Amino acid sequence: MRAFEHNLVRLIIAANLTAPLVHAGDLVIGADVSASVALVSSQDYADAVAQQVYRKVITMEYGDRVVLKTLGDGGIQHVKGQSLQITRQMPPQRAASQVAAAIRDFPNRGQSESSTNVLGFLENNRFDCTSEGAAVWLLTDAIEQSAEVSGNALLQGKPLPAPFAQTLEGCEVVMIGVGRLAGGGTLPRSQLQALKTAWTDWLTLAGATTITLQVNP
Numbered sequence: 001m002r003a004f005e006h007n008l009v010r011l012i013i014a015a016n017l018t019a020p021l022v023h024a025g026d027l028v029i030g031a032d033v034s035a036s037v038a039l040v041s042s043q044d045y046a047d048a049v050a051q052q053v054y055r056k057v058i059t060m061e062y063g064d065r066v067v068l069k070t071l072g073d074g075g076i077q078h079v080k081g082q083s084l085q086i087t088r089q090m091p092p093q094r095a096a097s098q099v100a101a102a103i104r105d106f107p108n109r110g111q112s113e114s115s116t117n118v119l120g121f122l123e124n125n126r127f128d129c130t131s132e133g134a135a136v137w138l139l140t141d142a143i144e145q146s147a148e149v150s151g152n153a154l155l156q157g158k159p160l161p162a163p164f165a166q167t168l169e170g171c172e173v174v175m176i177g178v179g180r181l182a183g184g185g186t187l188p189r190s191q192l193q194a195l196k197t198a199w200t201d202w203l204t205l206a207g208a209t210t211i212t213l214q215v216n217p
Contacts, residue, residue, distance in 0.1 A: 026134050027136075027137065029067065030121050030122075030137070038182050040106050041183070048216070049176060058093055061133075065084065065086070071117065084098060084099065118142065127167055134170075134172070136174070141180050142213075156191075165206075166206055168208040169207030175199065177215070177216075199211075
């Protein structure tokens with residue numbers, strides 16, 4: 001019964017995904033702030049990620065939008081963030097500086113989610129990537145840990161549950177920090193490969209056309 005109710009909830013969510021989070025030219029950044037990620041535990045790492053994001057945002061054009069949201073065990077329910085549109089009052093360099101500053105501040109916030117739920121973020125949003133330039137960046141160790149997924153099983157080669165819809169159709173998806181450990185270093189090679197395979201397969205099924213999985217920024 002619980003499985004039936006869970007599937008029903010997913011169908012209801014899918015039916016109500018009417019307003020896309022990302023449009024043509026937009027950059028949506030989902031920052032995993034669970035306790036397991038280096039983004040909230042290492043200032044050097046947060047600085048490096050912020051620099052990569054800065055380099056991306058300064059290439060954006062007037063009318064484009066950059067959206068920064070945090071995600072954790074609550075998925076979309078716990079998302080908080082900001083949205084900046086590139087205008088004459090908010091030129092690319094200013095927007096890039098603001099977003100980079102927010103990312104650099106993650107280690108100083110003193111707050112983190114208890115686990116990683118990237119799937120909740122990706123499945124409970126609709127991304128309109130039908131036009132050139134739209135992208136979804138995920139700042140996460142990619143070790144999914146939620147009601148549906150065991151992180152340990154994932155690292156042993158168990159696939160992620162299939163997406164219920166192609167919510168990322170046509171999207172460029174970049175994951176930064178895959179397998180990066182909060183205490184420094186990375187996962188063993190076999191576990192890192194299992195993680196990359198699971199996410200590549202899932203993102204492909206979800207419709208992503210370009211997939212980049214980075215361990216380090």
